[in-house]
Amino acid sequence: xxxxxxxxxxxxxxxxxxxxxxxxxxxxxxxxxxxxxxxxxxxxxxxxxxxxxxxxxxxxxxxxxxxxxxxxxxxxxxxxxxxxxxxxxxxxxxxxxxxxxxxxxxxxxxxxxxxxxxxxxxxxxxxxxxxxxxxxxxxxxxxxxxxxxxxxxxxxxxxxxxxxxxxxxxxxxxxxxxxxxxxxxxxxxxxxxxxxxxxxxxxxxxxxxxxxxxxxxxxxxxxxxxxxxxxxxxxxxxxxxxxxxxxxxxxxxxxxxxxxxxxxxxxxxxxxxxxxxxxxxxxxxxxxxxxxxxxxxxxxxxxxxxxxxxxxxxxxxxxxxxxxxxxxxxxxxxxxxxxxxxxxxxxxxxxxxxxxxxxxxxxxxxxxxxxxxxxxxxxxxxxxxxxxxxxxxxxxxxxxxxxxxxxxxxxxxxxxxxxxxxxxxxxxxxxxxxxxxxxxxxxxxxxxxxxxxxxxxxx
Amino acid sequence: xxxxxxxxxxxxxxxxxxxxxxxxxxxxxxxxxxxxxxxxxxxxxxxxxxxxxxxxxxxxxxxxxxxxxxxxxxxxxxxxxxxxxxxxxxxxxxxxxxxxxxxxxxxxxxxxxxxxxxxxxxxxxxxxxxxxxxxxxxxxxxxxxxxxxxxxxxxxxxxxxxxxxxxxxxxxxxxxxxxxxxxxxxxxxxxxx
Ligand code: SF4
Numbered sequence: 001x002x003x004x005x006x007x008x009x010x011x012x013x014x015x016x017x018x019x020x021x022x023x024x025x026x027x028x029x030x031x032x033x034x035x036x037x038x039x040x041x042x043x044x045x046x047x048x049x050x051x052x053x054x055x056x057x058x059x060x061x062x063x064x065x066x067x068x069x070x071x072x073x074x075x076x077x078x079x080x081x082x083x084x085x086x087x088x089x090x091x092x093x094x095x096x097x098x099x100x101x102x103x104x105x106x107x108x109x110x111x112x113x114x115x116x117x118x119x120x121x122x123x124x125x126x127x128x129x130x131x132x133x134x135x136x137x138x139x140x141x142x143x144x145x146x147x148x149x150x151x152x153x154x155x156x157x158x159x160x161x162x163x164x165x166x167x168x169x170x171x172x173x174x175x176x177x178x179x180x181x182x183x184x185x186x187x188x189x190x191x192x193x194x195x196x197x198x199x200x201x202x203x204x205x206x207x208x209x210x211x212x213x214x215x216x217x218x219x220x221x222x223x224x225x226x227x228x229x230x231x232x233x234x235x236x237x238x239x240x241x242x243x244x245x246x247x248x249x250x251x252x253x254x255x256x257x258x259x260x261x262x263x264x265x266x267x268x269x270x271x272x273x274x275x276x277x278x279x280x281x282x283x284x285x286x287x288x289x290x291x292x293x294x295x296x297x298x299x300x301x302x303x304x305x306x307x308x309x310x311x312x313x314x315x316x317x318x319x320x321x322x323x324x325x326x327x328x329x330x331x332x333x334x335x336x337x338x339x340x341x342x343x344x345x346x347x348x349x350x351x352x353x354x355x356x357x358x359x360x361x362x363x364x365x366x367x368x369x370x371x372x373x374x375x376x377x378x379x380x381x382x383x384x385x386x387x388x389x390x391x392x393x394x395x396x397x398x399x400x401x402x403x404x405x406x407x408x409x410x411x412x413x414x415x416x417x418x419x420x421x422x423x424x425x426x427x428x429x430x431x432x433x434x435x436x437x438x439x440x441x442x443x444x445x446x447x448x449x450x451x452x453x454x455x456x457x458x459x
Numbered sequence: 460x461x462x463x464x465x466x467x468x469x470x471x472x473x474x475x476x477x478x479x480x481x482x483x484x485x486x487x488x489x490x491x492x493x494x495x496x497x498x499x500x501x502x503x504x505x506x507x508x509x510x511x512x513x514x515x516x517x518x519x520x521x522x523x524x525x526x527x528x529x530x531x532x533x534x535x536x537x538x539x540x541x542x543x544x545x546x547x548x549x550x551x552x553x554x555x556x557x558x559x560x561x562x563x564x565x566x567x568x569x570x571x572x573x574x575x576x577x578x579x580x581x582x583x584x585x586x587x588x589x590x591x592x593x594x595x596x597x598x599x600x601x602x603x604x605x606x607x608x609x610x611x612x613x614x615x616x617x618x619x620x621x622x623x624x625x626x627x628x629x630x631x632x633x634x635x636x637x638x639x640x641x642x643x644x645x646x647x648x649x650x651x652x
Contacts, residue, residue: 015647016640022622024640026647036539038492049638053648064490078490085492129538129562143562145540147569147632155637157644161620193477194532197561227535229561293477293535311476311530404486404537425481425536427504 002268004165005234006200009140009265013123021161028122030152031108032059032095034086035406036127040149041089051093052156058117059090059097062107063406067369067396070100079407104247106372106398109133109340113217114374116246120235120262125152130340130422131230132223136216137243138235138265140200143224163229164198164274167267169205172281177455179350180215181342181420181439183207184222185287189297191277196228199275202267203233207281213242214346221341222422225294234266286455288327289424289437291315296424300442300454301328318426319434320414327436327452334417335366335447336429338396339403342420342440343371345378351444352387354458360392361450367409368393369401393447405430418446460571463627466552467598470526471517472589478529479536480563484545486537497541498548518549526597528555528585533574534563543570553599555606557582568623569632575599575606575617584611601627 003011015024037059044051051057064079074080083100090097098104104111109130112118118134124141125131127149134141144158151158168187201223208216216233223231240259243249250258267273285299292315298304306323307313316322337343337351348370360366368388370376376398379385385395402409403421405428411417413432420443421428424435438446441455488500506516513519527546533556534542543566546554552573559567559574567574577585588595588610597608601624605614619627626632637644 015644019622021620024637024644026644026651035489039494039540042493043634052641052644063486082490082492127538127540129536143538145538145543145562145566145569147540147566147634151634151637154634155641155644156648157637157640159633159637193535194558194560197532197558227532227560293479309476310474314475404481406486406489423479423481423536425479427485428481431485431504431509 002271004267004271004273005138005202005232005265006140006165007271009121009123010162013140015157022159023162024157025123025160026157027125027152028056029117029124030057031112031124031126031131032057032149033063033108033126033128034061034082035063036146037089037149038082038085039146040153043150044153049154051153054094056156057095058112059086059095060105060108060111061086061099063400063404065100065399066407067399067401067409070397076408103373106374107340107343107400109221110343110371110375113137113213114246114372116243116249119243119249120239120265125158129224130221132228133217133221133340135220135223135230135232136213137239138232138262140230140232142230163200166196166199166201166228166275166277167273168201168203169276169278170203170207170281171205171278172207174207174281174284175456177441177458178284178286179439179441180211180218182287183284184219185289185294185297185437186284187279188222188225188295189287190279191226193225193293193295194227196223196226199228201226201228201231202273203231204267208233209236212346213238214344217344218341222294225422235262286439286442288442288452289435290319290321290327292318292424292426294422294424294437297437298327300456301326328454329451330416331363331451332418332436332446333364333415334411335364335443336369336402336417336419336421337440337443338367338369338371338401339421340371341422343369343375345375347420347440348375348379348384349382350440352384354441354444355391355393355448356387358391358448360447363450364447366393366447367396367402369396370398372398391448402429404428405433411435418443418452460630460632462630463552463571463573463601465598465600465602466525467596468525469522469594470528470555470585470589470597471522471524472586473517473527473529474586476530477532477535480534480539480542481536483534483542484539489539489541494544496548497545498550501545501549525550525552526555526599527551527553528582528589531557531579531582533559534567535560538562540566540570543567543572547572555582555585568627571627571630573599573601573627577606577615577617581615
């Protein structure tokens, strides 16, 4: 039978099918962080259940960590307690932890791939919805709740019903200054925030084929914003080249053997998807969001659409915006370049490329937050830090930061923030904060100009 | 997990679409390392002003409702199970909507909270009924898979996965089930490597 890429990986991990539609799925890799794991460890302890496969677990501290003075104890007491709890649990169970101060520390979805832990063909879970990021390598990666974290710790498996498959094809040539972030925001604008519920998405077509690994991660990252459990892209030479030589990727002969296996991971020609969409690359522009979910997007030079219902009205009220209004030339207060969507080296290269030789606008506060210590290191090596510093923009230390404002990095109420993160929900970046999601270039331009400008007009 | 029992109560309406888990429980309240008292911070920023005083929000009315009726696509966004804990801790046993986000649905079921899906038309009718009479009583019978009320003639029947129904009725969780299968899972792992 013709199989999709998703089917191939899923079926290879099914331990048992029960009553037709429930399946026990074996999990290869389990990432954990400080926010969604403590209650899981507690439950295991209470019930006296041992951990099934310690070697499959990798831990890091990211959500709560400060992004300045990381060498000092965490000031905020509850954050410190949570991070301490993670350290304690990892120590107790001998789990590999890349905590604060470790050269591998960073946002869980940035470090997995950059360390070569994330590989094609795997099943990967984490108590975090943006686990979908890892699917860029051609694996099945999805976010789980704390009860499921407990299940994976205890049994290395989950009881699931198999999701349906969706294929989103984008063919053609992307226009100048249209980035992977714009592609996914464009798809969200067209398909909405629940088109993907119950599905796993495969991204296909020349646009994704030609995309860098960083770009593919940006796209897969936001699959969850469409409601999908995850998204994936068939592994190819780009994937293999990225993985080669990474810390935990296979080495030497084993690597070659793996590449051969991985090359078989693609959807068979004529494999049937439960749903399929096609889009034209040439129709995609730099994008912005104007509302309080990531599906509320417009092309950068369009106006905010008409209000259709009370939810739209509520969103625009919160954002302090009106239907019919343009976002172009709107003065903004904050810029955040960071998060598991856009805090990889490529994103900072794009930003630095624009910022070089310019100075930050006075009315804007800019937070540049690398996704990991390794990204921070590379920023130094490529002397991108000098570019930012010359523009009056200091670089912060690795973590989730203003993506969800669990640490001190919160956008104040009523302020507008152009953000490269993934969610513009009410209060996501801080109570009352108004988030406008965009690409790293649009964000960088806003940092310099103090307002939103049309980056498609730049060279 | 507590067993799910048939009950009758009033319901609170939250006629907003795409309610995400950041609203249900804002990130700053995720710092606990246990599962206690999340109900206090349920819909925190919709319920309270900056100074802690109460806003005119439906959850702030005096009530004994165990049912929340919410707009389409409830529970989207983050995978935080804290959202399900907060709703349960606050006293809800059933959330009615025309659509639930995937991870939230799973999290709810793993915590004894029933995501009860109805059609768009049924949902708007339910909102109308409560608007007309906020004290309308509803009965949720999981065994029979029905939602009934004096306010409508014919019971609304809903569907639930039979395994999940069994778990809810008996207070079992997936963890109990998977632990029974542990040997087989280990065998599977060995056969793969
Ligand atoms: S960067 Fe944001 S979306 Fe990504 S894991 Fe951290 S909090 Fe979640």
